Amino acid sequence: MLDLTYTAPAPKVIAGAKHDWELVIGLEVHAQVASKAKLFSGASTKFGAEPNSNVAFVDAAMPGMLPVINEYCIEQAVRTGLGLKADINLYSAFDRKNYFYPDLPQGYQISQLYHPIVGEGEIIVDMAPGVARRVRVERIHLEQDAGKSIHDMDPNMSFVDLNRTGVALMEIVSRPDIRGADEAAAYVVKLRQILRYLGTCDGNMQNGNLRADVNVSVCRPGQYEKYQETQDFSHLGTRCELKNMNSMRFIQLAIDFEARRQIAILEDGGSIIQETRLYDPDKNETRSMRSKEEAHDYRYFPCPDLLPLEIEQEWVDAIKASLPELPDEKKARFVTDFGLSEYDASVLTAEAESAAYFEDVAKGNDGKLAANWVINELFGRLKKDDKGISDCPVSPAQLGGIIALITKGDISGKIAKDLFEIVYTEGGTPAEIVEARGMKQVTDTGAIETAVDQIIAANPDQVDKARQNPKLAGWFVGQVMKATGGKANPAAVNAIVADKLGL
């Protein structure tokens, strides 16, 4: 089994400051629940629909309309919790978070403040082969998304699109266990991977289906350890929250800027004001949005329109039994079963679809050889065409067929690459193509001998040189390969060349 001991890398010390400082980061990730309908209505969640076409009366907050919980969204949240090895709360409840905004017609968001559906879990964040960190998840709660205000369509008017209003979100809150900008990005990568494996969120960050609020503070060495011992936040620095980050790169740049900003203030004798800030990618800086003092008082209270949510342990168990194999387990199995390096195993398991593809290719073939072909040839080729595994023109059976021909000795590695290109662009059955186009490797020693004899006869100088320095025999091997169009069996050529030269 793969050893997932959490070999924590040393906390990042920020260079260029007078003193040593360490980063402390906690993430609140909003993940849109993969569901056809909204959390409390039957309206569609389809992205890119005509504005205001997917709005039920309850989404538009028409008087007297009542929310009805979408059981599938609950199931998705439970599945997510189980995937993060978290406690599932059989009792949870919805609260109203009250605020006014034009894209929130209800005047409140239905969320779960006091009794979230999912409790403590964890995410193993992979930093490098053999180096992983365990980040605790504090909770996951379900809530409604708001609509969208559009300010850039008309010089005098703003518009509101309520299609997103009421779409189910999972807010996944981490403990402040993340210790570097790279770790924060790796955390989002891993969380996204798990959600996609589970099928509970598509992880599309461009569409805003996965976005993170990033809480950043800095502290002097030793303080974080005191926090870990006591779980007392007063050992940590004051944090600022960077809102709505939806790119791994910007997450890192924003944290980096924010840490330096805070350190400069602290080293100047100032103090950090707890506030919400926005990252501006054009200027690569964060700017204040609102401070804690101006923060809303949401007047949370239990939503009187919804009964507390009570679910059965048997239902949770049934969902648990239906969970797919998750990335950590799959990666460990690939290392053990196929003898792959941890690095190759993580590349192959990055997406469930590519992992399944690889497993199909590896059926009946050598695992390592299959991994090399999938990672180097196939992924490389797909990348060149900007394609993903889902629109890959080569089926696992076709690639498996090419590899089987190499293993049998029917084709050389070099010819296999040509064959791959043919299959990739033209399709077809590898064995038939090899047969039809005469690509079969020449193992017939007679034919190879003839070729070697001809080359020896034509190059007496090279023969003398090679007899003095046997390393130069490689030149003859190269010539034979050239003469046979790369089809000669390299092992046979080597042996015959050595024999004929009397080496």
Ligand code: ADP
């Ligand atoms: P709030 O309810 O005000 O959003 P929470 O206690 O829920 O505050 O924390 C929000 C997020 O901030 C969590 O992900 C938590 O881990 C993180 N966090 C809390 N304190 C700190 C800190 N000192 N530095 C960095 N992150 C922090």
Ligand code: MG
């Ligand atoms: Mg919060």
